[in-house]
Amino acid sequence: MSTLINHPSIPNRQIWAAVGSMAMCAAMLIASEFMPVSLLTPIASDLRASVGMAGQAISISGLFAVVTSLVIPSVTSRLDRRNVLVGLAGLMLVSLVLIAEAGSFTTLMAARALLGITVGGFWSLATATIMRLVPEESLPKALGVLYTGNAVATSFAAPVGSYLGGVIGWRGVFWALVPIVAINLVLLLVTIPSMKSERSQGNGNVLSLLGRPHVASAMLGVMLTFGGAFAVFTYFRPFFESYTHADVAELSMLLLGMGLAGFAGTYGASAIMSKRLYHLLMGLPVALAAVTIALLPSGHNFWAVAALVIAWGAVNAAIPVAWSTWLSKGVKDKPENGGGLMVASIQLSIMVGAELGGTLLDHYSIGATFIGGATLLILSAIVVGNGRRLQPRAE
CATH class of the missing domain: 1.20.1250.20 (MFS general substrate transporter like domains)
Structure with missing residues (x-):
């Protein structure tokens, strides 16, 4: 280039x-x-x-x-x-x-x-x-x-x-x-x-990459992971208001703690990414699901919620780092097409996740929203498995 x-x-x-x-x-x-x-x-x-x-x-x-x-x-x-x-x-x-x-x-x-x-x-x-x-x-x-x-x-x-x-x-x-x-x-x-x-350079249609089994599996994992995360993240404010009864100042503190924890999560994931990539791709959504579910029984205790939200922010921030690293390894020959497909997959998962979370909130409860998001996260870990299906056939 x-x-x-x-x-x-x-x-x-x-x-x-x-x-x-x-x-x-x-x-x-x-x-x-x-x-x-x-x-x-x-x-x-x-x-x-x-x-x-x-x-x-x-x-x-x-x-x-x-x-x-x-x-x-x-x-x-x-x-x-x-x-x-x-x-x-x-x-x-x-x-x-x-x-x-x-x-x-x-x-x-x-x-x-x-x-x-x-x-x-x-x-x-x-x-x-x-x-x-x-x-x-x-x-x-x-x-x-x-x-x-x-x-x-x-x-x-x-x-x-x-x-x-x-x-x-x-x-x-x-x-x-x-x-x-x-x-x-x-x-x-x-x-x-x-x-x-x-x-x-004749790289073809972005969607043509889905013809590669390891890319198709990875994109399914991406969508389930980000969909589950955003089904929860989008509706944190209603949870903080209805469960934790946080005022505006407390709400801002919780969201700031979550955001700042993201720096630690990004740094920590980057430090071990080269040796533990596939372990992280499977383990991070499981950890995020566990923290999400733990918020429900702890929701009435502000400091317990604060600790869990900080953990949630750190784990969530590590996820895009892990998938970006996979992209550099899994689609080496067509990185731009792979990047476009990754953007599309993540944005589609945000759309579906927010819609799922909102539907569960309107028809059931915020607890149903969190459980639905956690379920998608667990499914993503199952798709990733030991990581073999995410590796190109040549490997």
């Missing part, structure tokens, strides 16, 4: 400024996509919807992200990569304004659909863009910068959103994101150099 770093007109400082702008975009996307998790109750009340219906705002963005991640490589094949990324950031900006001004549940869902297009498009193109921006020896550092934006938003979006929602209202939270995203859009336009699309 060619790289722009050798072009004499592009200074090194601009290259890293571009990487930083993309990391900022990643942070804004994560914050925008998952902010409703900490604001479900007030959003539902204001728009006269059930909490389960409000949770579908997570689902609809996932649906559009799935479709986008599968089609955007061919749709944008002749377009300048910079213009595509700037356009996606523009869609995010429009989405945030529509969410903040939403007068009905239908408007909210339409705005979240636009956000889903941005999510699917950005993450499908992000790694390939970074690979074209920096030389091969700097790629790990550049990807680390990109995913730092992801980690920061994952840690702070929910607790900050919860706190600010109590101060300025849920609409104010989304309005607060608008100027930040506008600045990010300008930075992307200024820092990312013109990146004319490279000619296709």
